[in-house]
Amino acid sequence: MASKQPIRAAVLGASGYTGADLIRLGARHPAIKITALIARAHAGQALAQVFPHLGSLDLPALLTADEVDWASVDVAFCGLPHGTAHSEIKKLPDRVKVIDMSADFRLRDLGTYAEWYGGEHSAPELHADAVYGLTEHYRDQIKSARLVACPGCYPTAVLLALLPLAKSKLMEPEDIIIDAKSGVSGAGRALKQNLLFSEAGEGSSPYGIGSHRHVPEIEQELGIAADAPVTINFTPHLVPMTRGELCTSYVRLAGTATPADLRKALNDAYGTSPFVRVMEEGVIPATQHVRGSNYCHIGVFADRLPGRAIVVSVIDNLVKGSAGQALQNFNLMHGLDETTALEQLPLFP
């Protein structure tokens, strides 16, 4: 692999956490050569200045998008904020493949996008051709896509757990309650008071109750799978850890379905997927057991309430929830083994 012509990659948003994790993993990818790092506010700085942990890499300094020689770029990983991504991606040459980690191309309906993200979309024509990058469920489309819109971190954890249940009609689509817990890195690198160590540490609280922007994305995909409109309760909580996302989904079983049926449906769905592990009965997923890796662990449990079940899923929000899944999609788009550069085992303790 490494002897072939490398695929030249640019990273937009190289000073954010998803950008950093993309570089961390991508720099070790045998087929990738990172040729451009874009971070407007830090243009001119060395990568080591914004991310000292990446200082051992021999990479170019940070640039603005305008300074990049796009002729030397084959693929762009985009870790820009939503609202910014679509207009930057619009400027890229057609021949550059795009793997977007923002929210800008995830929602199929532009009206829904405008409603939840508060602005018109500047690139509707690109949007129309974008493929939703939930790898395990859209492999074929991803392989041939030019623009892949990687799911949000929460939607990744939720949809991996619930999509097979929605498709197989094993759960009722109108009574889904998702209580989600995220580490602080999920909020990005922005300077906010509630994200300071002294404030986020040693405490926990919900946030964005009823209004988190990942809601429409989850409803969209569950709706497609269930072939019916889906409305969910999605309540995220901030938990004092850096990485990790834990979604506890409370679902109503359809007909006579049992937790064992749910587990079987998940096993059927992911039997050949290298990164999704359906836990055996009684084994409880924990975020620390997927930390730093591209794995998703899913467990199914009986509920004390009759006719219901609990589905628990965990990921590392920056890896399977963002940069790792982006690389997994990159691998598919380039005919590589899905696990290339993602073989790292979880870092525990």
Add this chain to the structure above:
Amino acid sequence: MASKQPIRAAVLGASGYTGADLIRLGARHPAIKITALIARAHAGQALAQVFPHLGSLDLPALLTADEVDWASVDVAFCGLPHGTAHSEIKKLPDRVKVIDMSADFRLRDLGTYAEWYGGEHSAPELHADAVYGLTEHYRDQIKSARLVACPGCYPTAVLLALLPLAKSKLMEPEDIIIDAKSGVSGAGRALKQNLLFSEAGEGSSPYGIGSHRHVPEIEQELGIAADAPVTINFTPHLVPMTRGELCTSYVRLAGTATPADLRKALNDAYGTSPFVRVMEEGVIPATQHVRGSNYCHIGVFADRLPGRAIVVSVIDNLVKGSAGQALQNFNLMHGLDETTALEQLPLFP
């Protein structure tokens, strides 16, 4: 107050976390004189050896229960493990009032106790007269009780949030899902691998799914309030913080009830309760805002799912969830102001 004859208190289980917090707060109580500290496995040691943070106190060394001169004790705070508490409490002289922080006297039905706690109760006669010590809801009974069974930490957070809603028939009692998050101190001081810093830190997971021992206690009290049998989903999670408990309760509204109705019912229930604060619309409770204090904060939120609401409650599990509530009950039992020795404001940051 301080000039009167002090009330002489013994602490059983002085080497555990609830014992320690009882001492921390009780040692500053103007009406209490701690005369005996019982910790069988540590008998003979100074308190400073098991809890260096309490080393400034001039208190007697740890004893076994047999070594205590019970004639010099007026009230016993019991922080022993369930299953041990009932047999130790049984031995105490009748004139000693008992404030039990264990589970042994919380369940009204001894069959339920045997089922969930795996053993016969050795003191059914005491059990019959025990008063459930959820202060805000049982003030009158507590005032005249000899034995008060303080609620578990989770039940305290849940019941303070949901009892007024059950009593007022504003929520449907058969569709209650409680997703709870607890700091690690909730598991006590026992040496368990999953409680080590390196394992509990930087991660989160559910535990005891469908089988947590606080379930029957919650169902018992909700059932009484709703005047109907209640079955709940209660799913606790371990969160990497030391103190704090956060319960997110997903409830179905009865009839045409609204979140504002729920908030009003809570305000009505706690208008004169000094430690329960019902947050204004839009203000989200956080455990770090009650840390180290006896406060409980409750918030009510609209659900995206029609006909439902979300009720969020937070406490410090060792204070309002245990030692603080025990002292609050002590105050009631002795005709003191409910807030005596509990005035400490939350420690933030």
Add this chain to the structure above:
Amino acid sequence: MASKQPIRAAVLGASGYTGADLIRLGARHPAIKITALIARAHAGQALAQVFPHLGSLDLPALLTADEVDWASVDVAFCGLPHGTAHSEIKKLPDRVKVIDMSADFRLRDLGTYAEWYGGEHSAPELHADAVYGLTEHYRDQIKSARLVACPGCYPTAVLLALLPLAKSKLMEPEDIIIDAKSGVSGAGRALKQNLLFSEAGEGSSPYGIGSHRHVPEIEQELGIAADAPVTINFTPHLVPMTRGELCTSYVRLAGTATPADLRKALNDAYGTSPFVRVMEEGVIPATQHVRGSNYCHIGVFADRLPGRAIVVSVIDNLVKGSAGQALQNFNLMHGLDETTALEQLPLFP
């Protein structure tokens, strides 16, 4: 006490951490009535908006200093940043006593102040009369002072440990190495990337090597005590905890002095001081054992290097290192028991 006329207090810098801890403790002080909260950038907001954990208090809204009716203020606690404090304090009426928690009045030499804090001092006349507020060493002066300059958090921990050794000539003043470790709240509430939970958590590093602004303050006081110019190595480190400061001082013993001599000198110095505890031989101080309290624990240990000793001191940086010591000084200035409103025992676990 409470029946007497209350002492009316203003808090300048009410939106910072030292301001918050001053309010947390001061609001429970039986002789204090907080009549004004000043926080320029948040003027008009309720205290609960900047510090929800203080939302149970019935206090006035935040103001600018100009809006305050200073006629209704007897004492001003100042938690403003250095450089801002001196000009704000200058404006206060002479009859208002001032307890300053900033650095602006700590250094006796204004040239040194200008050198380390980068600016001229606007109130040299006030500066001349300021008393250094290290309570245990300046009690008499504090009692009669109008303006008390409370020490920095690091100087408090270091000087409590080393001043008695310098005064008693038990350590050589020219070979002092202080390796200090601080929790993140020591850096205040400013929004800085390295203070984000995701960056400060799960890691440790030195900072301000050779240039920390607390150096001249420590050297000044050690120099006075030793009656000789003192130059120190002071190397602070950031540690992933919110509260707590740990100073490990490596000192050379003078003449034939032994660690036991050092311990005796400390015991002699603090025998009647309620908040300084000199640990018995072999007992190691830990920041978690003073958390949330006004205590300072000090331990002395033999060094493997002959002729040297190790002195370890710990405090809560926001309490004994700032707001607690300020109140301790307030008590002295008003003829109250030094421990008033500071009786809280450490919060552990």
Add this chain to the structure above:
Amino acid sequence: MASKQPIRAAVLGASGYTGADLIRLGARHPAIKITALIARAHAGQALAQVFPHLGSLDLPALLTADEVDWASVDVAFCGLPHGTAHSEIKKLPDRVKVIDMSADFRLRDLGTYAEWYGGEHSAPELHADAVYGLTEHYRDQIKSARLVACPGCYPTAVLLALLPLAKSKLMEPEDIIIDAKSGVSGAGRALKQNLLFSEAGEGSSPYGIGSHRHVPEIEQELGIAADAPVTINFTPHLVPMTRGELCTSYVRLAGTATPADLRKALNDAYGTSPFVRVMEEGVIPATQHVRGSNYCHIGVFADRLPGRAIVVSVIDNLVKGSAGQALQNFNLMHGLDETTALEQLPLFP
């Protein structure tokens, strides 16, 4: 590489943290096939039961050492506790190469071993031929060794920083003060109260003052390098993070040496070493920037005390401080590139 006959590896102590990290990294090593996992107390269990994060690996169940077919083992990685390791290693067939991560073969003098580790050494003949596995300083000996004694975590961080300075006579060997800070995983997986999340979290303290077992190892190697007996002050501290070790070494400059001279000596020593990075002037090492990786970062700083300097070094205690360095040595012993299977970049945030 992968196409050649794999080198068959056993891991002794597979249920400890160093064992786990050896498996985490070794399982992805292209030349290694793990054929046996030894963990006496857990024999019969699947690896996933003791380390769920490694559950995706297809590895044999845990065994006792007696159950292993040693004919199918080429190399043994030993993560047993000191005192146990030497007697277990003694039993291994001569043809099995041994990479020991315990302390049992690190000290060249068996009397010193007995003094510090409290017991006779059962394998003095093996001991005589053991090579000290500080990779960057013993490469040639390691390449041809049968038994490599990997350094302790602290000695690794200290010696990488100080050995070049000792060898080049740039620092005085009799005045070295090392203030070390370690994450909690450095204490291993043993169940100790002070390692519980609720006790180790949010606090910091020194431990083992003057008596830490890594002292003689550091003194031994510094003594060899300086060609003179060396006695050091080594004071370790426990810091509330899981991984990471930070050593702040306070040294006296020899003659007219400057911090720049020290930095140059370090650069000269490590110019071709892939994992040791000497930071540019002014850049401060931080443990979070090496987390999960085999890197060591070293910085040199001027001291405010004339004639002295400060040397700061950071590693991940479980990687470069243990399992990573073991694999680095494995690579050397087998003629592989030193970085094989250790290319992982640090996990930040």
